Amino acid sequence: MLNDATESLARLLPQGVVREIAPAYLEEPRGRYKGRAGLVAAPRTVEEVAAIIRACAEARVPIVPRGGGTGLVGGQVMPDGAMPLLLSLERMNRVRAIYPEEGVILAEAGATLQQVREAASGVGRQFPLALASQGSAQIGGVLATNAGGVNVLRYGNARTLCLGVEAVLPQGQVMHDLKRLRKDNTGYDIRDLLIGAEGTLGIITAASLVLAPVPAESGVAMLVVESPEAALTLLSLAQARMAGGVTAFELIAGQGLRFLDAAFPDLRQPFADRPDWLVLIEVGLPAGLSADDALEGLFTDAAEAGLVSDGVIAQSGQQAADLWTIRETIPDANRHIGAIASHDISLPLSEIARFIHDATAMLADRADLRINCFGHLGDGNLHFNLFPAAGKARNAYDGIRTGLSRAVHEMVVARGGSFSAEHGVGRLKAAELGEWGDPARLAAMRAIKDALDPAGIMNPGVILA
Amino acid sequence: MLNDATESLARLLPQGVVREIAPAYLEEPRGRYKGRAGLVAAPRTVEEVAAIIRACAEARVPIVPRGGGTGLVGGQVMPDGAMPLLLSLERMNRVRAIYPEEGVILAEAGATLQQVREAASGVGRQFPLALASQGSAQIGGVLATNAGGVNVLRYGNARTLCLGVEAVLPQGQVMHDLKRLRKDNTGYDIRDLLIGAEGTLGIITAASLVLAPVPAESGVAMLVVESPEAALTLLSLAQARMAGGVTAFELIAGQGLRFLDAAFPDLRQPFADRPDWLVLIEVGLPAGLSADDALEGLFTDAAEAGLVSDGVIAQSGQQAADLWTIRETIPDANRHIGAIASHDISLPLSEIARFIHDATAMLADRADLRINCFGHLGDGNLHFNLFPAAGKARNAYDGIRTGLSRAVHEMVVARGGSFSAEHGVGRLKAAELGEWGDPARLAAMRAIKDALDPAGIMNPGVILA
Numbered sequence: 001m002l003n004d005a006t007e008s009l010a011r012l013l014p015q016g017v018v019r020e021i022a023p024a025y026l027e028e029p030r031g032r033y034k035g036r037a038g039l040v041a042a043p044r045t046v047e048e049v050a051a052i053i054r055a056c057a058e059a060r061v062p063i064v065p066r067g068g069g070t071g072l073v074g075g076q077v078m079p080d081g082a083m084p085l086l087l088s089l090e091r092m093n094r095v096r097a098i099y100p101e102e103g104v105i106l107a108e109a110g111a112t113l114q115q116v117r118e119a120a121s122g123v124g125r126q127f128p129l130a131l132a133s134q135g136s137a138q139i140g141g142v143l144a145t146n147a148g149g150v151n152v153l154r155y156g157n158a159r160t161l162c163l164g165v166e167a168v169l170p171q172g173q174v175m176h177d178l179k180r181l182r183k184d185n186t187g188y189d190i191r192d193l194l195i196g197a198e199g200t201l202g203i204i205t206a207a208s209l210v211l212a213p214v215p216a217e218s219g220v221a222m223l224v225v226e227s228p229e230a231a232l233t234l235l236s237l238a239q240a241r242m243a244g245g246v247t248a249f250e251l252i253a254g255q256g257l258r259f260l261d262a263a264f265p266d267l268r269q270p271f272a273d274r275p276d277w278l279v280l281i282e283v284g285l286p287a288g289l290s291a292d293d294a295l296e297g298l299f300t301d302a303a304e305a306g307l308v309s310d311g312v313i314a315q316s317g318q319q320a321a322d323l324w325t326i327r328e329t330i331p332d333a334n335r336h337i338g339a340i341a342s343h344d345i346s347l348p349l350s351e352i353a354r355f356i357h358d359a360t361a362m363l364a365d366r367a368d369l370r371i372n373c374f375g376h377l378g379d380g381n382l383h384f385n386l387f388p389a390a391g392k393a394r395n396a397y398d399g400i401r402t403g404l405s406r407a408v409h410e411m412v413v414a415r416g417g418s419f420s421a422e423h424g425v426g427r428l429k430a431a432e433l434g435e436w437g438d439p440a441r442l443a444a445m446r447a448i449k450d451a452l453d454p455a456g457i458m459n460p461g462v463i464l465a
Numbered sequence: 466m467l468n469d470a471t472e473s474l475a476r477l478l479p480q481g482v483v484r485e486i487a488p489a490y491l492e493e494p495r496g497r498y499k500g501r502a503g504l505v506a507a508p509r510t511v512e513e514v515a516a517i518i519r520a521c522a523e524a525r526v527p528i529v530p531r532g533g534g535t536g537l538v539g540g541q542v543m544p545d546g547a548m549p550l551l552l553s554l555e556r557m558n559r560v561r562a563i564y565p566e567e568g569v570i571l572a573e574a575g576a577t578l579q580q581v582r583e584a585a586s587g588v589g590r591q592f593p594l595a596l597a598s599q600g601s602a603q604i605g606g607v608l609a610t611n612a613g614g615v616n617v618l619r620y621g622n623a624r625t626l627c628l629g630v631e632a633v634l635p636q637g638q639v640m641h642d643l644k645r646l647r648k649d650n651t652g653y654d655i656r657d658l659l660i661g662a663e664g665t666l667g668i669i670t671a672a673s674l675v676l677a678p679v680p681a682e683s684g685v686a687m688l689v690v691e692s693p694e695a696a697l698t699l700l701s702l703a704q705a706r707m708a709g710g711v712t713a714f715e716l717i718a719g720q721g722l723r724f725l726d727a728a729f730p731d732l733r734q735p736f737a738d739r740p741d742w743l744v745l746i747e748v749g750l751p752a753g754l755s756a757d758d759a760l761e762g763l764f765t766d767a768a769e770a771g772l773v774s775d776g777v778i779a780q781s782g783q784q785a786a787d788l789w790t791i792r793e794t795i796p797d798a799n800r801h802i803g804a805i806a807s808h809d810i811s812l813p814l815s816e817i818a819r820f821i822h823d824a825t826a827m828l829a830d831r832a833d834l835r836i837n838c839f840g841h842l843g844d845g846n847l848h849f850n851l852f853p854a855a856g857k858a859r860n861a862y863d864g865i866r867t868g869l870s871r872a873v874h875e876m877v878v879a880r881g882g883s884f885s886a887e888h889g890v891g892r893l894k895a896a897e898l899g900e901w902g903d904p905a906r907l908a909a910m911r912a913i914k915d916a917l918d919p920a921g922i923m924n925p926g927v928i929l930a
Contacts, residue, residue, distance in 0.1 A: 099813070099814075099815055101697070101698075101701055101814065101815050102813055102814040102815050103704075103814075104813070145650065146650050146654075148648055148650075152647065152648065153647075154709075156621075156625070157648065159654070159657075160621070160625065169905055169908075169909060173904070173905035173908060174905055175903055175905035175906050175909070176903050176905070177903055177906055179881065179883070180813040180814075180881060181811045181812070181813065181845060181881075181882065181883050181886070182617065182618075182811065182844040182845055182846070183613055183617065183622065183811045183841075183844050183845065183846045183883070183886040183887050184811060184883040184885070184886060185610065185611050185613075185661055185883070185885050185886065185887055185888065185889045185890070186883055186884070186885050186890055186894075186898055186902065187661075187890055187898055187902060187906070187907075187910050187928050187929075188658060188661065188662055188666070188909075188910045188913060188914075188928070189624070189654070189657045189658055189660065189661050189662075190906050190909050190910065192624075192654045192657040192658070193653060193654055193657070193658055193913075195654065196650055196652075196653065196654050197653055197654075201653070212709060213701075213704040213705045213708070213709060214705070215708035215709070216705065216706055216707075216708055217708070232566070233566075236566055236678075239568075239678040240678045240679070240681065240752075241681055241751060241752040241753075242681075242751045242752075243678070243680035243681055243682070243710055243749045243750050243751045243752075244619075244677060244678060244680070244710075244749070245708055245709075245710070245751055283751075284708045284709070285708050285751055285754075286706060286707045286708045286710055286748075286750055286751070286754060286759055287705075287706040287707075287708075287759075287762065288706075288754050288758055288759055288762055289750075289751060289753050289754040293753060294751055294752075294753055297752065297753055346646045346647065346648045346649060347646070348564070348567055348569070348645040348646065349564075349566065349567040349568075349645075350564055350566050350567050376648075379647040379648050380646060380647055380648065381647070381648045416644065416645060416646075417646065418644070418646050418648070418649040418650075418651055419651070420649070420650050420651050421646070421648040421649060421650065422648050422650055423650065424650045425650070425651055425652055429651075433651055433652055437651060437652065438640055438641050438642055439638070440634055440638035440639055440640035440641070441640050441642055441652070441655050442652075443634075443638060444634060444640070444653075444655050444917060445652050445653045445655065447916040447917055448653060448658075448913055448916060448917070449653075450916065451912040451913060451915065451916035452909060452912055452913070463652050463653070464652075
């Protein structure tokens with residue numbers, strides 16, 4: 001049995017790590033869960049993390065790790081069960097070293113994504129993982145959830161960008177594996193097991209991360225397409241022309257543009273008649289080829305093939321930023337409208353267009369609502385979010401919300417897709433994982449959890465309910 | 466205790482899977498180990514693989530999985546212990562499906578790498594993993610060893626190129642996880658745990674693999690550099706200019722060129738005076754930029770910076786192939802000369818030049834020998850191989866061979882490098898992993914092995930000795 005964090009545990013902890021239990025430690029951005037904590041501990045070193053974990057293992061007190069707190073699936077709060085110790089990495093926030101010539105940075109878990117991105121820029125490189133929440137999101141959480149974002153298409157997700165980790169395992173052993181190697185085939189891939197485990201198999205305290213070269217030329221365009229299907233054909237064409245230099249390929253629905261009109265009427269949009277579907281494409285190119293020429297060439301070919309009907313190519317960095325602002329403001333507009341349900345799904349690329357069509361039709365049969373479908377089309381990752389019909393209140397849907405979400409997820413799973421593409425499982429989707437996960441894979445996950453964390457103290461209730 | 470494969474086990478196996486124990490099943494390419502087998506089984510379906518594994522688990526007979534048999538660390542043979550069942554994937558050799566528009570292929574474990582590469586070419590895509598042994602190497606083995614090769618710099622190793630697996634776990638459960646998704650954050654990364662586990666945690670029976678677009682333009686050049694240090698600066702320059710479009714960056718030593726002269730005197734080399742160091746660079750570029758222009762631009766910049774003194778840019782596909790032939794023939798020349806010891810090492814990029822210098826000096830103090838240092842410099846992965854001095858016999862070094870290898874590996878490990886960059890651990894390096902692996906990481910590996918394979922039947926002696 002796990003126990004509550006108590007005074008006696010506090011005496012086992014290293015000096016000076018205990019912090020006041022500020023309310024922000026117990027919150028998560030969607031407000032679905034209210035956290036609890038008997039103690040908050042903020043260690044300064046990996047040794048202090050190890051001492052805290054050993055103390056909790058001895059006292060059988062659960063540990064909830066906390067980074068920037070921006071996770072969207074409730075992995076950073078523990079609303080029930082034994083009162084946990086909340087382990088905040090906020091004081092382990094240094095960039096330990098940077099190797100521009102290697103393309104490697106060593107950052108502690110509490111460093112924000114923004115901080116790492118700025119450190120990279122400072123040496124003429126880029127850390128290509130980019131998220132809306134990058135000012136708050138911390139590297140530890142980014143790795144624990146294998147975060148994605150807008151550049152996965154070209155640079156991969158957090159897992160792909162991590163070469164090595166320093167971590168504390170659930171029995172307090174420190175794993176020193178902060179390698180700066182592109183190739184290292186020496187046994188089981190414990191690094192990738194910790195990445196994406198959402199703090200249930202140990203605490204990542206630092207990581208060596210890949211810095212990519214900044215492309216010599218880059219450009220952004222926003223193109224009008226007739227359908228998601230046309231957008232996918234355009235993606236194939238773009239990939240073939242750009243030699244894999246498409247760094248982002250984002251789908252935007254007319255519904256999202258209309259939500260922007262409603263929520264941010266001053267935001268200028270490039271197309272006066274709001275199109276049904278837009279694509280935002282960003283390319284990174286070699287020296288000697290202007291982005292404008294490359295995007296013009298793409299547009300000409302795509303127009304000839306009937307894939308695009310209109311478009312703008314940014315003529316300056318400011319224009320490029322303005323086009324990105326449209327994409328990046330959609331989540332804010334969604335919050336302003338107020339979603340009934342959000343879905344972070346992925347599908348095989350060739351299933352996407354049909355899924356959007358079929359899911360839209362299925363939902364229309366069930367309820368009067370609006371769908372804003374947008375996101376990282378190049379990765380097959382959509383945010384397929386449901387909103388009340390115009391003039392209707394959100395709570396009018398309270399009785400059917402769960403059923404609608406379930407129907408969407410069932411349709412995704414039936415087509416070989418995922419009900420959690422980039423946000424993770426957390427507490428929110430643990431039951432769905434238990435229901436839809438492959439039984440042999442789930443059994444292996446449980447065996448590994450029991451083997452590495454026999455006391456079950458690491459973030460209980462997350463991933464494996 | 467594990468038992469020998471016996472007649473009674475044969476009766477538990479599915480009908481028609483038992484094969485004759487041909488001598489080739491018991492060999493490995495370096496001839497260091499002589500395998501043994503009580504039975505050879507070649508299943509046709511994943512269900513048959515599961516039935517074989519369940520039978521072996523019941524009879525406590527060890528299983529040695531076998532793909533193309535090209536592995537270089539003895540993972541495919543079991544020279545001692547209980548007589549094993551050899552599980553050959555040779556009959557599960559189909560390409561199950563190909564999705565050109567998604568950039569995905571589903572291949573069975575027994576399909577050869579060449580077969581998958583040709584299937585990709587057939588639909589205008591590429592499977593970018595390329596190895597000298599690709600005509601024999603099978604996908605199952607490529608994944609089990611997380612194989613690398615010449616294009617890792619741009620496309621990643623086998624792990625990066627795998628989206629999902631179908632596998633049989635050590636207690637006979639079939640894991641259906643053949644996803645075609647670029648993003649899927651639903652729990653622990655069992656796929657990446659099986660990849661690189663060298664058959665000790667289960668048998669991969671099929672995989673969904675990434676197909677990349679073929680670059681619109683591509684080109685190859687061979688450039689003369691003064692030193693490995695200059696080569697690395699050239700790599701940085703090339704990466705910055707090419708927006709990550711450098712698909713291969715291989716180092717070749719003068720020693721390798723002289724070995725080619727000795728072994729293959731008819732092979733034409735581009736530089737009459739054999740340079741001390743060459744770089745072979747390959748680039749893949751977008752439409753609108755000729756590879757010739759891009760490589761000329763790079764050469765001009767690099768020459769101005771004093772990094773290159775001479776070079777050739779291939780003017781045709783044939784010339785490009787000829788330049789690659791020089792690189793690819795070096796292992797054959799090495800075999801002709803006869804190595805004392807080979808080392809598949811990786812280092813942080815900024816340590817490489819100093820390592821080559823220091824290791825060469827250290828070895829010169831210890832013995833009279835020749836060093837051929839070549840390989841995937843862009844990945845920090847060198848093949849640092851030792852040969853007898855001219856006129857001396859290999860066996861003159863028998864007494865010091867192990868000590869020389871140990872000294873090289875110690876120097877690598879002390880600089881944050883790996884003693885197995887791309888070949889894996891197998892039996893050959895299991896003791897070194899036990900000695901040099903991080904203790905916490907090793908403990909986690911052992912806990913996972915015990916949890917997933919409690920009977921210890923899967924390729925015993927490999928990775929964890």
